[in-house]
Amino acid sequence: xxxxxxxxxxxxxxxxxxxxxxxxxxxxxxxxxxxxxxxxxxxxxxxxxxxxxxxxxxxxxxxxxxxxxxxxxxxxxxxxxxxxxxxxxxxxxxxxxxxxxxxxxxxxxxxxxxxxxxxxxxxxxxxxxxxxxxxxxxxxxxxxxxxxxxxxxxxxxxxxxxxxxxxxxxxxxxxxxxxxxxxxxxxxxxxxxxxxxxxxxxxxxxxxx
Numbered sequence: 657x658x659x660x661x662x663x664x665x666x667x668x669x670x671x672x673x674x675x676x677x678x679x680x681x682x683x684x685x686x687x688x689x690x691x692x693x694x695x696x697x698x699x700x701x702x703x704x705x706x707x708x709x710x711x712x713x714x715x716x717x718x719x720x721x722x723x724x725x726x727x728x729x730x731x732x733x734x735x736x737x738x739x740x741x742x743x744x745x746x747x748x749x750x751x752x753x754x755x756x757x758x759x760x761x762x763x764x765x766x767x768x769x770x771x772x773x774x775x776x777x778x779x780x781x782x783x784x785x786x787x788x789x790x791x792x793x794x795x796x797x798x799x800x801x802x803x804x805x806x807x808x809x810x811x812x813x814x815x816x817x818x819x820x821x822x823x824x825x826x827x828x829x830x831x832x833x834x835x836x837x838x839x840x841x842x843x844x845x846x847x848x849x850x851x852x853x854x855x856x857x858x859x860x861x862x863x864x865x
Contacts, residue, residue, distance in 0.1 A: 684715075684723050684727075688712065688715070689723070689727075689728060691711075691712065692708070692712060692720055692723060692724060692728065693724075693728055695708045695711055695712070696708065696724055696728075703721075705717035705718070705720050705721045708720050722769075725767065726767040726768070726769040726770070727767075727769075731765055732765055732766075732767060732770075733763075733764070733765035733766050733770075734770075737774055741763065741766075742774070742778060744762060744763075745759070745763070745771065745774060745775055745778065746775075746778060748762055749775055754772075754775075756768045756769075756771050756772045756775075759771050759775075
C-alpha cells in the first residue's frame, strides 16, 4: 500500500548522494588557478587528481582535472583559429556530429572545450549569414514585385491615354463624287466636244422658261 506523501514524511526521506564534498559550479578564482598550477607542477607527470582535489577546498577531482586540461596546461594552443582549421572543424562536425572529444583529436593542443565553443561560434555565424541572405532575397523579390507593378500600371495608363486620343480624334471622312462612280468613256467625251449647240437634241418637254 502506498504511503501518502506529506511535508513531514518528505523531510524524513533520505537525501540522494549522501555526504561528500560540495562542488560549486562557480568559476575558478585566480587564487585557485595559482594553487592548482602549483600542485600539478609539484606532483609532476603522474597526476593524482583525487590527491590534488583534497588540497583544493570545495573542488572535486573532475573539476580540477578539467580546469587544468582545458584552461591552465602550458601546452594548450590558445592562438586565434585559422581559416583552414575552421574548414576542417566544419568537415569533422558534418562527419561525426557533436562528438567533441573525437573531433578534438584532429586539432593538436586544441581542447575539447575549445573545439566545442569554436563550432558553436561558427554555427551562429553561419545562421547569421543565412538570415542575412534570406532577408536580402526577400528585399530583392519585393523590389522585383514593385518594378513589375510599376510597369503594369504604366502600361494601363498608356493604354487609357491611347483610347482617349482615339475618342477625341475626329473620324476621317472620305468624300466620293457620284461621277467618279460612273466614269465617262473617251468616245462620249470626244463626240460631245465636237458637236454644235444646235445639234444638241433637247427633250421636247424640256423648257428653258
